[in-house]
Amino acid sequence: xTKRQSKLEAIxxxxxxxxFQALKNINIAMEEKxxxxxxxxxxxxxxxFLRTFNRMNDYIDGFRTEGQILLDGRDIYATDVRVDELRKxxxxxxxxPNPFPKTIFExxxxxLKIQGIKDKKTLQETCEKSLQQAALWNEVKDKLDKSALxxxxxxxxxxxxxxxxxxxxxxxxxxxxxxxxxPISTAKIEELIYELKKDYTIVIVTHNMxxxxxxxxxxxxxxxxxxxxxxxxxxMFTSPKDTRTQNYITGRFG
Amino acid sequence: xxxxxxxxxxxxxxxxAITILITLSIIWVLLSESVKFFSEVSILRFLTEKEWTxxxxxxxxxIMPLVAGTFLTTAIAIAVxxxxxxxxxxxxxxxxxxxxxxxxxxxxxxxxxxxTVVYGFFALTVVTPFLQSFIxxxxxxxxxxxxxxxxxxxxxxxxxxxxxxxxxxxxxxxEAAYGMGSTRLQTAFGVMVPAASSGILVSxxxxxxxAVGETxxxxxAAGQQPRLTLNxxxxxxxxxxxxxQVSLGDVPHGSLEYRTIFAAGMTLFVFTFLLNNLSFWIKKxxxxxxx
Numbered sequence: 001x002t003k004r005q006s007k008l009e010a011i012x013x014x015x016x017x018x019x020f021q022a023l024k025n026i027n028i029a030m031e032e033k034x035x036x037x038x039x040x041x042x043x044x045x046x047x048x049f050l051r052t053f054n055r056m057n058d059y060i061d062g063f064r065t066e067g068q069i070l071l072d073g074r075d076i077y078a079t080d081v082r083v084d085e086l087r088k089x090x091x092x093x094x095x096x097p098n099p100f101p102k103t104i105f106e107x108x109x110x111x112l113k114i115q116g117i118k119d120k121k122t123l124q125e126t127c128e129k130s131l132q133q134a135a136l137w138n139e140v141k142d143k144l145d146k147s148a149l150x151x152x153x154x155x156x157x158x159x160x161x162x163x164x165x166x167x168x169x170x171x172x173x174x175x176x177x178x179x180x181x182x183p184i185s186t187a188k189i190e191e192l193i194y195e196l197k198k199d200y201t202i203v204i205v206t207h208n209m210x211x212x213x214x215x216x217x218x219x220x221x222x223x224x225x226x227x228x229x230x231x232x233x234x235x236m237f238t239s240p241k242d243t244r245t246q247n248y249i250t251g252r253f254g
Numbered sequence: 255x256x257x258x259x260x261x262x263x264x265x266x267x268x269x270x271a272i273t274i275l276i277t278l279s280i281i282w283v284l285l286s287e288s289v290k291f292f293s294e295v296s297i298l299r300f301l302t303e304k305e306w307t308x309x310x311x312x313x314x315x316x317i318m319p320l321v322a323g324t325f326l327t328t329a330i331a332i333a334v335x336x337x338x339x340x341x342x343x344x345x346x347x348x349x350x351x352x353x354x355x356x357x358x359x360x361x362x363x364x365x366x367x368x369x370t371v372v373y374g375f376f377a378l379t380v381v382t383p384f385l386q387s388f389i390x391x392x393x394x395x396x397x398x399x400x401x402x403x404x405x406x407x408x409x410x411x412x413x414x415x416x417x418x419x420x421x422x423x424x425x426x427x428x429e430a431a432y433g434m435g436s437t438r439l440q441t442a443f444g445v446m447v448p449a450a451s452s453g454i455l456v457s458x459x460x461x462x463x464x465a466v467g468e469t470x471x472x473x474x475a476a477g478q479q480p481r482l483t484l485n486x487x488x489x490x491x492x493x494x495x496x497x498x499q500v501s502l503g504d505v506p507h508g509s510l511e512y513r514t515i516f517a518a519g520m521t522l523f524v525f526t527f528l529l530n531n532l533s534f535w536i537k538k539x540x541x542x543x544x545x
Binding site (some may be wrong): 054056059061084085086087088091092094096098099100101102110111114115160163164167 | 351352424426427429430431432433434435436437440444445448449
Protein backbone atom coordinates (compact mmCIF):
# COMPACT_ATOMS: atom_id res chain seq x y z
CA UNK A 1 0.00 0.00 0.00
CA THR A 2 1.35 3.42 -0.89
CA LYS A 3 1.60 5.92 1.88
CA ARG A 4 -1.13 8.54 1.68
CA GLN A 5 -0.11 12.16 1.81
CA SER A 6 -0.24 13.56 5.32
CA LYS A 7 -2.76 16.35 5.62
CA LEU A 8 -1.56 17.82 8.88
CA GLU A 9 1.88 17.56 10.30
CA ALA A 10 3.69 18.87 13.36
CA ILE A 11 7.45 19.05 13.33
CA UNK A 12 9.42 19.57 16.54
CA UNK A 13 6.59 21.59 17.96
CA UNK A 14 7.01 23.28 21.33
CA UNK A 15 4.33 25.50 22.83
CA UNK A 16 4.51 27.80 25.82
CA UNK A 17 2.09 29.75 28.00
CA UNK A 18 4.55 32.34 29.32
CA UNK A 19 7.20 30.26 31.09
CA PHE A 20 5.14 27.10 31.21
CA GLN A 21 5.89 24.63 28.44
CA ALA A 22 2.61 23.02 27.42
CA LEU A 23 3.85 20.96 24.48
CA LYS A 24 7.24 19.32 24.23
CA ASN A 25 8.78 18.49 20.89
CA ILE A 26 5.72 17.01 19.21
CA ASN A 27 6.15 15.17 15.94
CA ILE A 28 3.09 13.73 14.27
CA ALA A 29 1.66 13.31 10.79
CA MET A 30 -2.06 12.87 10.20
CA GLU A 31 -3.68 11.22 7.23
CA GLU A 32 -6.15 12.85 4.91
CA LYS A 33 -9.81 11.83 5.22
CA UNK A 34 -9.30 9.93 8.43
CA UNK A 35 -10.21 10.51 12.05
CA UNK A 36 -7.40 11.06 14.50
CA UNK A 37 -8.26 11.09 18.21
CA UNK A 38 -6.20 12.88 20.87
CA UNK A 39 -6.54 11.30 24.28
CA UNK A 40 -4.87 11.91 27.62
CA UNK A 41 -5.56 13.16 31.13
CA UNK A 42 -6.66 16.76 31.78
CA UNK A 43 -3.87 19.26 31.32
CA UNK A 44 -1.82 16.95 29.10
CA UNK A 45 -1.78 19.48 26.26
CA UNK A 46 -4.13 17.77 23.82
CA UNK A 47 -6.53 20.72 23.57
CA UNK A 48 -3.65 23.16 23.28
CA PHE A 49 -2.26 21.04 20.47
CA LEU A 50 -5.63 20.86 18.69
CA ARG A 51 -5.92 24.62 18.86
CA THR A 52 -2.55 25.17 17.21
CA PHE A 53 -3.99 23.79 13.95
CA ASN A 54 -6.28 26.79 13.50
CA ARG A 55 -4.15 29.13 15.62
CA MET A 56 -6.93 29.60 18.13
CA ASN A 57 -4.31 30.08 20.85
CA ASP A 58 -3.12 33.30 19.22
CA TYR A 59 -5.45 35.33 21.41
CA ILE A 60 -3.99 34.06 24.66
CA ASP A 61 -1.49 36.49 26.15
CA GLY A 62 1.96 34.97 26.40
CA PHE A 63 1.26 31.99 24.15
CA ARG A 64 3.95 31.14 21.62
CA THR A 65 5.11 28.17 19.58
CA GLU A 66 8.40 26.93 18.19
CA GLY A 67 8.70 24.40 15.41
CA GLN A 68 6.30 23.93 12.53
CA ILE A 69 2.73 22.96 11.79
CA LEU A 70 2.16 22.02 8.20
CA LEU A 71 -1.19 21.99 6.44
CA ASP A 72 -0.82 20.35 3.02
CA GLY A 73 2.89 20.91 3.38
CA ARG A 74 2.59 24.64 4.14
CA ASP A 75 3.69 26.16 7.45
CA ILE A 76 0.62 27.80 8.98
CA TYR A 77 2.71 29.85 11.41
CA ALA A 78 4.60 31.49 8.53
CA THR A 79 4.35 35.28 8.55
CA ASP A 80 2.47 35.50 5.24
CA VAL A 81 -0.41 33.31 6.47
CA ARG A 82 -3.64 35.11 7.27
CA VAL A 83 -5.37 33.46 10.22
CA ASP A 84 -8.85 34.26 8.93
CA GLU A 85 -8.01 32.50 5.66
CA LEU A 86 -6.50 29.56 7.54
CA ARG A 87 -9.67 29.11 9.59
CA LYS A 88 -11.77 28.85 6.46
CA UNK A 89 -9.67 25.80 5.62
CA UNK A 90 -9.57 24.41 9.16
CA UNK A 91 -13.00 24.50 10.81
CA UNK A 92 -13.65 23.96 14.48
CA UNK A 93 -16.38 22.53 16.70
CA UNK A 94 -16.15 23.40 20.36
CA UNK A 95 -16.83 21.56 23.59
CA UNK A 96 -19.96 23.50 24.43
CA PRO A 97 -22.38 24.16 21.58
CA ASN A 98 -21.95 27.85 20.77
CA PRO A 99 -24.47 28.93 18.14
CA PHE A 100 -24.79 32.66 17.57
CA PRO A 101 -27.90 34.31 19.02
CA LYS A 102 -29.34 34.48 15.51
CA THR A 103 -31.72 32.34 13.49
CA ILE A 104 -30.81 28.82 12.43
CA PHE A 105 -30.43 30.00 8.85
CA GLU A 106 -28.21 32.94 9.82
CA UNK A 107 -26.02 30.62 11.84
CA UNK A 108 -25.37 28.25 8.98
CA UNK A 109 -24.66 30.94 6.40
CA UNK A 110 -22.61 33.13 8.75
CA UNK A 111 -19.32 31.99 7.25
CA LEU A 112 -20.53 32.73 3.72
CA LYS A 113 -21.85 36.14 4.65
CA ILE A 114 -18.57 37.29 6.17
CA GLN A 115 -16.93 36.29 2.91
CA GLY A 116 -19.25 38.71 1.19
CA ILE A 117 -21.55 36.14 -0.44
CA LYS A 118 -25.02 37.66 -0.67
CA ASP A 119 -26.73 35.64 -3.40
CA LYS A 120 -29.91 34.26 -1.83
CA LYS A 121 -29.97 31.07 -3.84
CA THR A 122 -26.39 30.17 -2.98
CA LEU A 123 -27.06 30.84 0.68
CA GLN A 124 -30.21 28.74 0.73
CA GLU A 125 -28.61 25.85 -1.12
CA THR A 126 -25.56 25.85 1.13
CA CYS A 127 -27.79 26.02 4.18
CA GLU A 128 -29.79 22.97 3.14
CA LYS A 129 -26.75 20.98 2.06
CA SER A 130 -24.81 21.72 5.25
CA LEU A 131 -27.75 20.91 7.49
CA GLN A 132 -28.25 17.66 5.62
CA GLN A 133 -24.60 16.76 6.00
CA ALA A 134 -24.90 17.45 9.70
CA ALA A 135 -28.03 15.22 9.86
CA LEU A 136 -30.13 18.10 11.16
CA TRP A 137 -32.12 19.12 8.09
CA ASN A 138 -35.22 17.03 8.79
CA GLU A 139 -35.51 18.36 12.32
CA VAL A 140 -35.19 22.05 11.50
CA LYS A 141 -36.28 22.53 7.87
CA ASP A 142 -39.58 24.12 8.95
CA LYS A 143 -38.08 26.51 11.46
CA LEU A 144 -35.00 27.93 9.80
CA ASP A 145 -36.05 31.43 10.82
CA LYS A 146 -36.36 30.50 14.50
CA SER A 147 -33.63 31.31 17.01
CA ALA A 148 -30.86 28.73 17.19
CA LEU A 149 -30.91 29.05 20.96
CA UNK A 150 -34.31 27.33 21.04
CA UNK A 151 -32.79 24.05 19.86
CA UNK A 152 -31.71 21.26 22.22
CA UNK A 153 -28.05 20.92 23.15
CA UNK A 154 -27.48 18.05 20.75
CA UNK A 155 -29.21 19.89 17.91
CA UNK A 156 -27.19 23.02 18.68
CA UNK A 157 -23.98 21.02 18.41
CA UNK A 158 -25.02 19.57 15.06
CA UNK A 159 -25.93 23.10 13.98
CA UNK A 160 -22.40 24.18 14.90
CA UNK A 161 -21.08 21.33 12.79
CA UNK A 162 -23.30 22.43 9.88
CA UNK A 163 -22.03 25.99 10.34
CA UNK A 164 -18.46 24.74 10.14
CA UNK A 165 -19.23 22.60 7.05
CA UNK A 166 -20.89 25.48 5.19
CA UNK A 167 -17.59 27.14 4.36
CA UNK A 168 -16.20 23.85 3.03
CA UNK A 169 -13.09 23.40 5.12
CA UNK A 170 -10.86 20.40 4.47
CA UNK A 171 -10.06 19.82 8.13
CA UNK A 172 -12.46 19.83 11.07
CA UNK A 173 -11.13 20.11 14.59
CA UNK A 174 -13.42 18.87 17.35
CA UNK A 175 -12.68 19.73 20.94
CA UNK A 176 -14.63 17.19 23.02
CA UNK A 177 -17.69 17.79 20.86
CA UNK A 178 -19.97 15.45 22.79
CA UNK A 179 -18.84 15.94 26.37
CA UNK A 180 -21.72 18.28 27.17
CA UNK A 181 -24.36 16.07 25.54
CA UNK A 182 -26.59 13.18 26.57
CA PRO A 183 -25.87 9.61 25.32
CA ILE A 184 -28.35 9.73 22.43
CA SER A 185 -27.04 13.03 21.12
CA THR A 186 -23.52 11.70 21.58
CA ALA A 187 -24.33 8.67 19.45
CA LYS A 188 -25.69 10.95 16.72
CA ILE A 189 -22.52 13.03 16.73
CA GLU A 190 -20.37 9.91 16.53
CA GLU A 191 -22.38 8.57 13.61
CA LEU A 192 -21.95 11.93 11.95
CA ILE A 193 -18.18 11.86 12.42
CA TYR A 194 -18.14 8.46 10.73
CA GLU A 195 -20.04 9.90 7.75
CA LEU A 196 -17.96 13.08 7.56
CA LYS A 197 -14.59 11.39 7.33
CA LYS A 198 -15.41 10.40 3.76
CA ASP A 199 -14.89 14.03 2.81
CA TYR A 200 -13.00 15.64 5.65
CA THR A 201 -9.90 15.18 7.74
CA ILE A 202 -11.06 15.11 11.34
CA VAL A 203 -9.09 15.61 14.51
CA ILE A 204 -11.00 15.01 17.71
CA VAL A 205 -10.02 15.55 21.33
CA THR A 206 -11.90 13.30 23.70
CA HIS A 207 -11.88 12.25 27.32
CA ASN A 208 -13.99 9.26 26.51
CA MET A 209 -11.89 6.21 25.73
CA UNK A 210 -14.77 4.24 24.23
CA UNK A 211 -15.53 7.18 21.97
CA UNK A 212 -11.95 7.30 20.72
CA UNK A 213 -12.18 3.56 20.08
CA UNK A 214 -15.46 3.89 18.18
CA UNK A 215 -14.81 6.86 15.94
CA UNK A 216 -11.10 7.12 15.23
CA UNK A 217 -8.70 5.47 12.83
CA UNK A 218 -5.62 6.65 14.67
CA UNK A 219 -5.11 7.63 18.26
CA UNK A 220 -2.47 9.81 19.86
CA UNK A 221 -1.89 9.61 23.59
CA UNK A 222 -0.58 12.74 25.30
CA UNK A 223 0.87 12.92 28.76
CA UNK A 224 2.42 15.97 30.48
CA UNK A 225 2.88 17.82 27.22
CA UNK A 226 4.49 14.90 25.42
CA UNK A 227 3.18 12.73 22.65
CA UNK A 228 3.69 9.36 24.26
CA UNK A 229 2.27 7.07 21.64
CA UNK A 230 0.65 7.42 18.23
CA UNK A 231 -0.70 4.39 16.40
CA UNK A 232 -3.67 2.83 14.67
CA UNK A 233 -6.53 2.94 17.15
CA UNK A 234 -7.00 -0.83 17.12
CA UNK A 235 -3.32 -1.43 17.77
CA MET A 236 -3.17 1.11 20.54
CA PHE A 237 -6.18 -0.25 22.37
CA THR A 238 -5.17 -3.91 22.06
CA SER A 239 -1.41 -3.73 22.46
CA PRO A 240 -0.09 -0.38 23.68
CA LYS A 241 3.68 -0.14 23.64
CA ASP A 242 4.20 2.33 26.46
CA THR A 243 3.24 1.44 30.03
CA ARG A 244 1.80 4.96 30.55
CA THR A 245 -0.56 4.43 27.63
CA GLN A 246 -1.53 1.06 28.99
CA ASN A 247 -2.19 2.46 32.45
CA TYR A 248 -4.31 5.25 31.02
CA ILE A 249 -6.48 3.24 28.67
CA THR A 250 -7.09 0.56 31.25
CA GLY A 251 -8.25 3.28 33.62
CA ARG A 252 -5.47 3.10 36.18
CA PHE A 253 -5.17 6.92 36.21
CA GLY A 254 -6.61 9.98 34.52
CA UNK B 255 -28.63 38.17 72.17
CA UNK B 256 -32.03 38.01 70.51
CA UNK B 257 -32.77 41.60 71.53
CA UNK B 258 -29.55 42.70 69.85
CA UNK B 259 -30.55 40.90 66.66
CA UNK B 260 -33.90 42.65 66.73
CA UNK B 261 -32.25 46.06 67.15
CA UNK B 262 -29.88 45.47 64.25
CA UNK B 263 -32.72 44.24 62.07
CA UNK B 264 -34.72 47.33 63.02
CA UNK B 265 -31.85 49.65 62.14
CA UNK B 266 -31.42 48.01 58.76
CA UNK B 267 -35.13 48.30 58.09
CA UNK B 268 -35.06 51.94 59.15
CA UNK B 269 -32.28 52.92 56.76
CA UNK B 270 -34.11 51.27 53.90
CA ALA B 271 -37.35 52.93 54.92
CA ILE B 272 -35.76 56.39 55.20
CA THR B 273 -34.43 56.20 51.65
CA ILE B 274 -37.83 55.28 50.29
CA LEU B 275 -39.53 57.91 52.42
CA ILE B 276 -37.25 60.66 51.15
CA THR B 277 -37.93 59.64 47.54
CA LEU B 278 -41.64 59.57 48.19
CA SER B 279 -41.60 62.99 49.88
CA ILE B 280 -39.69 64.51 46.97
CA ILE B 281 -42.32 63.15 44.61
CA TRP B 282 -45.01 64.49 46.98
CA VAL B 283 -43.55 68.01 47.01
CA LEU B 284 -43.19 67.98 43.23
CA LEU B 285 -46.73 66.70 42.80
CA SER B 286 -48.50 68.99 45.24
CA GLU B 287 -46.81 72.16 43.97
CA SER B 288 -47.41 71.07 40.38
CA VAL B 289 -51.07 70.47 41.10
CA LYS B 290 -51.36 74.01 42.43
CA PHE B 291 -49.63 75.26 39.31
CA PHE B 292 -51.87 73.32 36.98
CA SER B 293 -54.98 74.60 38.76
CA GLU B 294 -54.03 78.04 37.44
CA VAL B 295 -52.48 77.07 34.12
CA SER B 296 -54.12 74.28 32.18
CA ILE B 297 -52.04 71.30 31.12
CA LEU B 298 -53.12 71.94 27.56
CA ARG B 299 -51.62 75.44 27.65
CA PHE B 300 -48.53 74.08 29.32
CA LEU B 301 -47.99 71.57 26.54
CA THR B 302 -49.06 73.56 23.50
CA GLU B 303 -48.06 77.19 24.01
CA LYS B 304 -44.99 78.03 22.03
CA GLU B 305 -43.41 80.47 24.43
CA TRP B 306 -42.11 80.25 27.97
CA THR B 307 -42.13 83.70 29.62
CA UNK B 308 -43.40 83.26 33.19
CA UNK B 309 -41.03 85.90 34.51
CA UNK B 310 -42.18 88.58 32.08
CA UNK B 311 -45.12 90.94 32.38
CA UNK B 312 -46.94 89.09 29.62
CA UNK B 313 -46.79 85.53 30.90
CA UNK B 314 -46.76 82.50 28.64
CA UNK B 315 -46.45 78.97 30.01
CA UNK B 316 -45.50 76.69 27.14
CA ILE B 317 -42.91 74.14 28.30
CA MET B 318 -41.96 73.15 24.75
CA PRO B 319 -39.12 75.69 24.31
CA LEU B 320 -37.44 74.27 27.42
CA VAL B 321 -38.07 70.70 26.22
CA ALA B 322 -36.60 71.62 22.83
CA GLY B 323 -33.50 73.08 24.49
CA THR B 324 -33.07 69.98 26.62
CA PHE B 325 -33.63 67.72 23.64
CA LEU B 326 -31.14 69.65 21.52
CA THR B 327 -28.25 69.55 24.00
CA THR B 328 -28.98 65.90 24.78
CA ALA B 329 -29.10 64.89 21.14
CA ILE B 330 -25.78 66.61 20.41
CA ALA B 331 -24.24 65.00 23.48
CA ILE B 332 -25.36 61.51 22.45
CA ALA B 333 -24.23 62.10 18.86
CA VAL B 334 -20.77 62.79 20.27
CA UNK B 335 -20.69 60.20 23.04
CA UNK B 336 -22.23 57.16 21.35
CA UNK B 337 -19.80 56.68 18.45
CA UNK B 338 -16.75 57.55 20.55
CA UNK B 339 -17.87 55.58 23.60
CA UNK B 340 -18.78 52.51 21.59
CA UNK B 341 -15.54 52.65 19.63
CA UNK B 342 -13.60 52.78 22.89
CA UNK B 343 -15.59 49.84 24.26
CA UNK B 344 -14.93 47.75 21.16
CA UNK B 345 -11.28 48.70 21.07
CA UNK B 346 -10.75 47.80 24.72
CA UNK B 347 -12.52 44.48 24.26
CA UNK B 348 -11.33 43.22 20.91
CA UNK B 349 -8.01 44.88 20.24
CA UNK B 350 -6.34 46.18 23.39
CA UNK B 351 -4.08 44.05 25.55
CA UNK B 352 -5.56 42.99 28.87
CA UNK B 353 -2.93 45.03 30.72
CA UNK B 354 -3.63 48.13 28.65
CA UNK B 355 -7.33 47.73 29.37
CA UNK B 356 -6.89 47.55 33.15
CA UNK B 357 -4.82 50.72 32.91
CA UNK B 358 -7.03 52.75 30.55
CA UNK B 359 -10.49 51.93 31.83
CA UNK B 360 -10.09 53.57 35.27
CA UNK B 361 -8.37 56.49 33.54
CA UNK B 362 -11.44 57.01 31.36
CA UNK B 363 -13.66 56.92 34.39
CA UNK B 364 -11.69 59.86 35.79
CA UNK B 365 -13.51 61.92 33.13
CA UNK B 366 -16.66 61.29 35.14
CA UNK B 367 -15.14 62.72 38.33
CA UNK B 368 -14.45 66.18 36.91
CA UNK B 369 -17.00 68.62 38.40
CA THR B 370 -19.62 69.61 35.84
CA VAL B 371 -19.04 73.28 36.53
CA VAL B 372 -15.51 72.81 35.16
CA TYR B 373 -16.96 71.28 32.00
CA GLY B 374 -19.22 74.31 31.76
CA PHE B 375 -16.31 76.70 31.83
CA PHE B 376 -14.42 74.52 29.40
CA ALA B 377 -17.34 74.77 26.97
CA LEU B 378 -17.76 78.51 27.44
CA THR B 379 -14.13 79.63 27.39
CA VAL B 380 -12.41 77.04 25.20
CA VAL B 381 -14.82 75.18 22.94
CA THR B 382 -17.08 78.09 21.99
CA PRO B 383 -14.21 80.42 20.93
CA PHE B 384 -12.62 77.54 19.07
CA LEU B 385 -15.86 76.76 17.20
CA GLN B 386 -16.42 80.47 16.51
CA SER B 387 -13.17 80.55 14.56
CA PHE B 388 -14.84 78.55 11.80
CA ILE B 389 -18.57 78.99 12.51
CA UNK B 390 -18.92 82.77 12.32
CA UNK B 391 -22.60 82.86 13.29
CA UNK B 392 -22.08 81.03 16.55
CA UNK B 393 -23.38 82.93 19.59
CA UNK B 394 -21.37 83.17 22.82
CA UNK B 395 -23.90 80.98 24.53
CA UNK B 396 -25.11 78.09 22.39
CA UNK B 397 -26.39 74.52 22.47
CA UNK B 398 -23.63 73.23 20.22
CA UNK B 399 -20.59 73.62 22.43
CA UNK B 400 -22.57 72.76 25.57
CA UNK B 401 -23.80 69.59 23.84
CA UNK B 402 -20.36 68.61 22.59
CA UNK B 403 -18.77 69.03 25.99
CA UNK B 404 -21.65 67.21 27.63
CA UNK B 405 -21.00 64.41 25.14
CA UNK B 406 -17.36 64.27 26.24
CA UNK B 407 -18.56 64.18 29.81
CA UNK B 408 -20.79 61.14 29.29
CA UNK B 409 -18.33 59.18 27.11
CA UNK B 410 -17.11 57.17 30.11
CA UNK B 411 -20.67 56.22 30.97
CA UNK B 412 -21.26 54.73 27.53
CA UNK B 413 -17.79 53.27 27.08
CA UNK B 414 -17.64 51.73 30.51
CA UNK B 415 -21.13 50.22 30.55
CA UNK B 416 -20.88 49.06 26.92
CA UNK B 417 -17.51 47.52 27.63
CA UNK B 418 -19.04 45.63 30.55
CA UNK B 419 -21.85 44.46 28.27
CA UNK B 420 -19.49 43.30 25.53
CA UNK B 421 -17.14 41.51 27.89
CA UNK B 422 -20.15 39.76 29.44
CA UNK B 423 -20.81 38.04 26.10
CA UNK B 424 -19.61 34.45 26.55
CA UNK B 425 -16.09 33.76 25.30
CA UNK B 426 -17.47 30.81 23.35
CA UNK B 427 -19.27 33.18 20.96
CA UNK B 428 -16.07 35.06 20.22
CA GLU B 429 -14.31 31.73 19.61
CA ALA B 430 -17.12 30.62 17.32
CA ALA B 431 -16.71 33.77 15.27
CA TYR B 432 -12.94 33.50 15.06
CA GLY B 433 -13.21 29.79 14.35
CA MET B 434 -15.32 30.58 11.28
CA GLY B 435 -12.59 32.79 9.88
CA SER B 436 -13.97 36.15 11.00
CA THR B 437 -11.58 39.06 11.23
CA ARG B 438 -11.51 41.06 14.45
CA LEU B 439 -13.72 43.72 12.89
CA GLN B 440 -16.26 41.12 11.72
CA THR B 441 -16.22 39.51 15.13
CA ALA B 442 -16.73 42.83 16.89
CA PHE B 443 -19.56 44.18 14.72
CA GLY B 444 -21.14 40.96 13.49
CA VAL B 445 -21.21 39.01 16.73
CA MET B 446 -20.12 40.82 19.87
CA VAL B 447 -21.99 44.12 19.47
CA PRO B 448 -25.30 42.47 18.44
CA ALA B 449 -24.99 40.00 21.32
CA ALA B 450 -24.36 42.87 23.73
CA SER B 451 -26.92 45.19 22.15
CA SER B 452 -29.31 45.23 25.10
CA GLY B 453 -26.50 46.25 27.46
CA ILE B 454 -25.30 48.89 25.02
CA LEU B 455 -28.85 50.22 24.68
CA VAL B 456 -29.12 50.44 28.46
CA SER B 457 -25.87 52.41 28.62
CA UNK B 458 -27.19 54.85 26.02
CA UNK B 459 -30.49 55.32 27.83
CA UNK B 460 -28.75 55.95 31.13
CA UNK B 461 -26.47 58.42 29.36
CA UNK B 462 -29.51 60.19 27.88
CA UNK B 463 -31.09 60.33 31.28
CA UNK B 464 -27.88 61.84 32.67
CA ALA B 465 -27.73 64.38 29.84
CA VAL B 466 -31.37 65.40 30.30
CA GLY B 467 -30.78 66.05 33.98
CA GLU B 468 -27.41 67.80 33.56
CA THR B 469 -27.64 71.32 34.96
CA UNK B 470 -24.45 73.24 35.64
CA UNK B 471 -22.84 72.71 32.26
CA UNK B 472 -25.82 73.94 30.24
CA UNK B 473 -26.57 76.75 32.71
CA UNK B 474 -23.09 78.13 32.11
CA ALA B 475 -22.57 77.48 28.43
CA ALA B 476 -25.92 77.20 26.67
CA GLY B 477 -27.58 80.45 27.69
CA GLN B 478 -30.87 81.35 29.36
CA GLN B 479 -33.18 82.13 26.49
CA PRO B 480 -36.09 79.72 26.14
CA ARG B 481 -36.55 79.30 22.42
CA LEU B 482 -38.51 76.80 20.41
CA THR B 483 -35.76 75.91 17.98
CA LEU B 484 -33.47 73.12 16.91
CA ASN B 485 -30.78 75.53 15.78
CA UNK B 486 -27.66 74.64 17.78
CA UNK B 487 -25.92 77.96 17.11
CA UNK B 488 -28.10 80.26 19.22
CA UNK B 489 -28.61 80.58 22.98
CA UNK B 490 -31.33 78.29 24.35
CA UNK B 491 -32.52 77.25 27.77
CA UNK B 492 -32.97 73.76 29.16
CA UNK B 493 -35.47 72.70 31.81
CA UNK B 494 -32.72 72.39 34.38
CA UNK B 495 -31.24 75.80 33.61
CA UNK B 496 -34.65 77.41 34.07
CA UNK B 497 -35.00 75.84 37.51
CA UNK B 498 -31.59 77.18 38.51
CA GLN B 499 -32.46 80.61 37.15
CA VAL B 500 -35.63 80.86 39.23
CA SER B 501 -34.16 79.25 42.34
CA LEU B 502 -31.34 81.76 42.43
CA GLY B 503 -33.52 84.74 41.53
CA ASP B 504 -35.85 86.82 43.71
CA VAL B 505 -39.17 85.25 42.80
CA PRO B 506 -41.43 85.32 45.89
CA HIS B 507 -42.30 81.95 47.47
CA GLY B 508 -45.77 80.64 46.77
CA SER B 509 -46.29 82.77 43.68
CA LEU B 510 -47.27 81.34 40.32
CA GLU B 511 -43.81 82.11 38.96
CA TYR B 512 -42.33 80.18 41.84
CA ARG B 513 -44.52 77.17 41.10
CA THR B 514 -43.37 76.99 37.48
CA ILE B 515 -40.16 75.36 38.64
CA PHE B 516 -42.14 72.52 40.15
CA ALA B 517 -44.01 72.00 36.93
CA ALA B 518 -40.71 72.07 35.06
CA GLY B 519 -39.17 69.76 37.65
CA MET B 520 -42.11 67.41 37.29
CA THR B 521 -41.62 67.32 33.52
CA LEU B 522 -37.96 66.52 34.00
CA PHE B 523 -38.77 63.85 36.55
CA VAL B 524 -41.25 62.18 34.22
CA PHE B 525 -38.62 62.05 31.46
CA THR B 526 -35.82 60.57 33.54
CA PHE B 527 -38.20 58.24 35.36
CA LEU B 528 -39.45 56.83 32.06
CA LEU B 529 -35.93 56.48 30.68
CA ASN B 530 -34.62 54.71 33.76
CA ASN B 531 -37.57 52.34 33.77
CA LEU B 532 -37.10 51.66 30.10
CA SER B 533 -33.47 50.71 30.68
CA PHE B 534 -34.45 48.56 33.64
CA TRP B 535 -37.07 46.81 31.53
CA ILE B 536 -34.68 46.19 28.63
CA LYS B 537 -32.08 44.80 31.00
CA LYS B 538 -34.58 42.45 32.57
CA UNK B 539 -36.13 41.32 29.33
CA UNK B 540 -32.98 40.57 27.37
CA UNK B 541 -30.36 39.76 29.93
CA UNK B 542 -31.47 36.23 30.75
CA UNK B 543 -30.71 35.11 27.21
CA UNK B 544 -27.13 34.01 27.92
CA UNK B 545 -27.29 32.99 31.57
